[in-house]
Amino acid sequence: MGKIITKNLNLWYGDFRALKNVNSVFNANKITAIIGPSGCGKSTLLRVFNRMNDLIEGVKMDGEVLVEGKNILNPGTDLVSLRKKVGMVFQRPNPFPLSIYENVIFGEKIHGDSVKKDKLHNIVEESLKSVLLWDELKNRLNESAMRLSLEQKQRLCIARLIAVKSDVLLMDEPCSTLDPQSTSRIEELMRELKNSYTIIIVTHNMQQAARVSDDTGFMLLGELVEFRNTHEIFTAPRDKRTEDYITGRYG
Ligand SMILES: Nc1ncnc2c1ncn2[C@@H]1O[C@H](COP(=O)(O)OP(=O)(O)O)[C@@H](O)[C@H]1O
Ligand SMILES: [Mg+2]
Numbered sequence: 462m463g464k465i466i467t468k469n470l471n472l473w474y475g476d477f478r479a480l481k482n483v484n485s486v487f488n489a490n491k492i493t494a495i496i497g498p499s500g501c502g503k504s505t506l507l508r509v510f511n512r513m514n515d516l517i518e519g520v521k522m523d524g525e526v527l528v529e530g531k532n533i534l535n536p537g538t539d540l541v542s543l544r545k546k547v548g549m550v551f552q553r554p555n556p557f558p559l560s561i562y563e564n565v566i567f568g569e570k571i572h573g574d575s576v577k578k579d580k581l582h583n584i585v586e587e588s589l590k591s592v593l594l595w596d597e598l599k600n601r602l603n604e605s606a607m608r609l610s611l612e613q614k615q616r617l618c619i620a621r622l623i624a625v626k627s628d629v630l631l632m633d634e635p636c637s638t639l640d641p642q643s644t645s646r647i648e649e650l651m652r653e654l655k656n657s658y659t660i661i662i663v664t665h666n667m668q669q670a671a672r673v674s675d676d677t678g679f680m681l682l683g684e685l686v687e688f689r690n691t692h693e694i695f696t697a698p699r700d701k702r703t704e705d706y707i708t709g710r711y712g
Pocket of ligand 2: 503504507
């Protein structure tokens with residue numbers, strides 16, 4: 462069974478229909494890429510999964526979005542725990558202007574659990590280890606996170622999600638501000654993390670989708686045109702529009 466399943470999902474910004482009958486299955490322990498030209502609805506779809514679109518005025522949705530079998534579009538959904546479970550990193554890494562340590566445990570504090578100091582320290586160590594930052598940062602935990610490199614900041618943002626025990630990681634063009642070396646190290650990290658997480662990455666870098674993902678969805682004008690195994694979609698697309706896109710016939 463899929464970790465996240467959408468059934469006939471539609472989303473409107475006011476009168477504009479940005480998602481059209483999207484049917485999809487995102488599996489655990491896999492990386493799924495969402496590709497497509499700018500403005501086709503990739504970020505919109507990603508934001509549905511932790512109901513971040515709710516913060517935008519005039520948004521309306523229908524259909525179903527099942528996370529572990531529960532429809533998160535239902536009115537009673539606990540958004541705080543949904544957003545812990547389904548965490549997001551963005552194009553621009555956005556650490557808080559706090560220490561590295563405080564950044565990792567920020568979620569714990571926000572959610573008000575009174576957690577003991579040594580437990581917090583464990584969380585920081587384990588989370589930084591998961592993103593392969595522990596060795597380089599263990600002696601700098603009290604330094605400002607703003608002084609880290611872009612790649613370190615992005616890793617830190619992922620560590621922040623791991624610290625609150627997110628198990629779905631949504632990544633919206635997470636490498637678009639990074640150089641090729643940093644990009645390839647983040648891709649390596651994603652491959653490692655997929656053993657324990659469900660990862661959904663939006664990218665308009667098709668090479669990246671082909672390199673890193675197990676499944677790929679191609680979107681166009683709010684429609685999920687084709688959604689299949691990555692290798693198949695890149696070698697034998699079934700839809701003419703997918704073929705045109707991956708062969709570079711339109712931007
Ligand atoms: N807050 C918003 N209000 C109105 N329209 C929006 C909003 N956000 C996105 N859109 C529109 O929805 C469509 C999909 O946008 P988006 O999901 O950001 O695309 P992508 O991430 O693929 O570039 C675009 O036409 C965009 O202009
Ligand atoms: Mg986008």
